[in-house]
Amino acid sequence: MPELAEVEYVARQMRMSVLGARIAQITVAWPRTISVPDVPTFIHLLSGQVIEAIERRAKVLLIMLSIDLVLTVHRRMSGNVELLEAGAPPPRYERVRLELDDGRAIAYSDPRKFGRMALYAGVDLPAALADFGPEPLDPEFTVAVLARILASTPRAVKALLLDQHAIAGLGNIYADESLHAAGIHPLLPANSLSSTQIAALHAAIIAVLQLGIAHGGTTFGRHRGFYGEVGHNLEHLRVYQRTGEPCRTCGTPIVRIVVAQRGTHLCPNCQPNTHS
DNA sequence: CTATAAACCTGCTGGC
DNA sequence: TGCCAGCAGGTTTATA
Numbered sequence: 001m002p003e004l005a006e007v008e009y010v011a012r013q014m015r016m017s018v019l020g021a022r023i024a025q026i027t028v029a030w031p032r033t034i035s036v037p038d039v040p041t042f043i044h045l046l047s048g049q050v051i052e053a054i055e056r057r058a059k060v061l062l063i064m065l066s067i068d069l070v071l072t073v074h075r076r077m078s079g080n081v082e083l084l085e086a087g088a089p090p091p092r093y094e095r096v097r098l099e100l101d102d103g104r105a106i107a108y109s110d111p112r113k114f115g116r117m118a119l120y121a122g123v124d125l126p127a128a129l130a131d132f133g134p135e136p137l138d139p140e141f142t143v144a145v146l147a148r149i150l151a152s153t154p155r156a157v158k159a160l161l162l163d164q165h166a167i168a169g170l171g172n173i174y175a176d177e178s179l180h181a182a183g184i185h186p187l188l189p190a191n192s193l194s195s196t197q198i199a200a201l202h203a204a205i206i207a208v209l210q211l212g213i214a215h216g217g218t219t220f221g222r223h224r225g226f227y228g229e230v231g232h233n234l235e236h237l238r239v240y241q242r243t244g245e246p247c248r249t250c251g252t253p254i255v256r257i258v259v260a261q262r263g264t265h266l267c268p269n270c271q272p273n274t275h276s
Numbered sequence: 277c278t279a280t281a282a283a284c285c286t287g288c289t290g291g292c
Numbered sequence: 293t294g295c296c297a298g299c300a301g302g303t304t305t306a307t308a
Contacts, residue, residue, distance in 0.1 A: 076302050112285045114302065171301055220301065
C-alpha cells in the first residue's frame with residue numbers, strides 16, 4: 001500500500017496543513033520504530049523543530065526541519081502518518097506521536113511494526129538516499145532511461161520493477177498494474193522487451209502512478225491519508241487482487257502467479273508471454 | 277550477479 | 293463459534 005502514490009498523496013496533504021508548525025513533544029511507544037539515532041537523542045533533537053518543507057523520495061516521506069535536520073518516514077507494510085486535531089483520540093497501533101505546539105499532533109501508527117523513522121543531518125541525507133533508482137514521475141525518467149535499466153539484466157521484468165535500486169517507488173500493486181497497462185507478461189526477461197514494449201511500459205508506469213495519486217492512493221487493508229481517510233484507487237485497479245475476475249479490457253479471468261516471492265496478477269490474454 | 281529463504285511483526289481470512 | 297495455517301502493501305541479510 002504505501003508505495004510512491006500513497007506517500008506522495010500524504011506528502012501533498014501535509015504541505016497543506018503542517019508547514020510552519022513546531023514540534024513540541026515527542027512520544028515513542030515502540031522504540032524500534034526509530035532506526036537512527038538512539039531514541040533519547042531522537043527526542044532531544046526533534047524537540048522544538050519547525051516543519052519547513054515536505055518532500056518525498058521513492059517511498060520515503062521527508063520532513064525537512066529547521067536547523068538542517070531531516071526526519072524520514074518509511075511506512076513499509078502497514079504504517080500510516082495521520083494528523084490528529086486537538087483532543088482527538090490516538091489511532092490504534094500508535095507507535096510514535098509528534099505533538100505540535102498548536103495542540104494538533106502527527107501520529108505514526110503501524111500494526112506490524114515494520115515501518116521506520118530516522119533523523120539525519122541535512123549533509124547526511126544524500127548518502128542515506130543514494131541507493132534509489134530514478135523517480136518515475138521526474139522528467140529525467142525518459143524512455144531512454146527506462147530502456148537502459150531494462151537492458152542491463154535478464155531478470156524477470158516484474159522483479160526489476162520492484163527493485164528500488166533500479167526504479168524508485170513501485171511496489172507490488174503498481175508494478176502489476178503497470179505491466180497490465182503495457183500488455184507485458186511479468187516473467188519476461190527485462191532485456192528481451194521490444195522498443196515498442198519499453199515505450200508502452202514507460203507510459204504505463206507514469207499513468208498508473210498519477211492515477212493512483214489522483215485517487216488518494218490504494219486502500220487495500222489499511223492505508224489512510226493524512227486526515228485518516230481511505231484512498232479510492234482500489235476500485236480502479238485492473239489486475240491487482242482480482243484473481244478469477246474478468247479482465248476489464250478483454251474479459252479473460254485474471255490469473256495469479258508468484259514472481260520474486262510476490263503474488264503477481266495478470267491477464268493471460270492481454271499480457272502474452274512473448275515479445276513483439 | 278541472480279535467486280531463494282528467512283527475518284522483522286501482527287491482523288485477517290479461509291478451511292475444517 | 294473456534295482454532296490454526298497461511299497470507300499480506302516492504303526491505304534487509306544470509307546463503308546457494
